[in-house]
Amino acid sequence: MLDPRPGQIETMGDGECVTALRDHDLGRIAVVDRGVRPLIFPVNYFFDEGVIVFRTAPGTKLDLSLGASVGFEIDGWDPVQGVGWSVLVKGIAxxxxxxxxxxxxxxxxxxxxxxxxxxxxxxxxxxANEITGRRFRTEARRPPLMAQRA
Amino acid sequence: MLDPRPGQIETMGDGECVTALRDHDLGRIAVVDRGVRPLIFPVNYFFDEGVIVFRTAPGTKLDLSLGASVGFEIDGWDPVQGVGWSVLVKGIAxxxxxxxxxxxxxxxxxxxxxxxxxxxxxxxxxxANEITGRRFRTEARRPPLMAQRA
Structure with missing residues (x-):
């Protein structure tokens, strides 16, 4: 992933989003219950050819996803580097x-x-009919010792 | 968190779900766009008194959440222990x-x-008007050396 500039939220390019989807295998699917209530479930997945594939047992996740618009998301946060990112996929299951x-x-x-x-x-x-991503780096924090010297 | 028995998915108790919500500060909110399309956004939050509070800038997340049913989820996966869990909150924002x-x-x-x-x-x-959680431990895998001896 490209190194984000500190202090701002950046848009991830298409290639970066696809790379992130390929490099991970745990995401979350959102479905809509009774037309109004969104639910989120973690799923292991594999991504290729613009399609996210997961496996599931019979139940809410299966019933509400088939033939429906769903959301799918992966994200990451590195507290040491202060770098966070997320990729959101909109598509039909x-x-x-x-x-x-x-x-x-x-x-x-x-x-x-x-x-x-x-x-x-x-x-x-x-x-997937739309894949978008955002990343950021937190504002650089001055190390305490440097701050004392300044 | 209680130690899940290997090889099955267990329901987390109310107290366990609340503890997990208190012990974390990064979750994901799901909202519904145009009545059909669920979207997922990561947010930092604080949980107390049955309410998840987050802060946001003007935009889709704010517009689609206010006064609406939303989903909120946190999860964790420890590949060393083979333990995974997730907590799902349904509520009105x-x-x-x-x-x-x-x-x-x-x-x-x-x-x-x-x-x-x-x-x-x-x-x-x-x-929050409903908080549920699930946890599991993967099937115990026999260490390779033990397997050879058996």
Whole structure:
């Protein structure tokens, strides 16, 4: 990731966002319950070809995501460097458990590895239609010793 | 946090969820755009008295959260211990920038410390009406040496 200038929030380029999505495997999906209430669930994922793939068991996450607009987010915060970033994906989720030819057939071979226990036989792909990212570095703090000397 | 039994997902108790919310200061809020599209934003927060307080600048996050149902989530994953957990809060967000007596007056003194640069003069409180949490430990993996001996 490019080194952000201190004290301002910067927009991440498309390439940076894609790299961040490729370099991580834990994100969060947001779905909407009953048309008004957003819910957030952490998921392990694999990203390629503009599609985020995760696996899940039957339940709320599956019911509310299929065929719907969903949000997907990854972020990071390094307290030592004072650098933070986040990438937000907007897309539509589709069931790819029973793939119908390419490209969904290929996706079923992607290394999607949930760390949570339990059978997760449903495969879901989020086709990204918008990917944006922001990063920042906190204002440089003067080291205490230097401050005393100044 | 209680030590989860390996290989299953457990429900966190109310007290555990509250403790987790108190012990952290970085979470994610989900809001709904145009009634259908959920968005996720990372925020620094402070939690007390059943209310999550964060600060923000004017923009999408503020516009879509005020008076609306929002989701708020924190999570953690320790790859060494194989322990993961997440807490999900459902609630309604209200503007407390101009507090009207207690308790919102008190909240304006809470230590809400955004790490991201920029002025964040709007204070928002999420009144939690449901807090749930889940935790798990991955299946115990047999150490390679033990496996060879068996």
């Amino acid at each position: 589709h069931d790819i458990t029973q793939p119908r030819g390419a490209p969904t057939g290929r996706m079923r071979y992607w290394p999607v590895r949930p760390v949570a226990p339990g059978s997760r036989q449903h495969w879901v792909g989020i086709w | 209200h503007d407390i920038t101009q507090p009207r007596g207690a308790p919102t007056g008190r909240m304006r003194y809470w230590p809400v410390r955004p790490v991201a640069p920029g002025s964040r003069q709007h204070w928002v409180g999420i009144w």
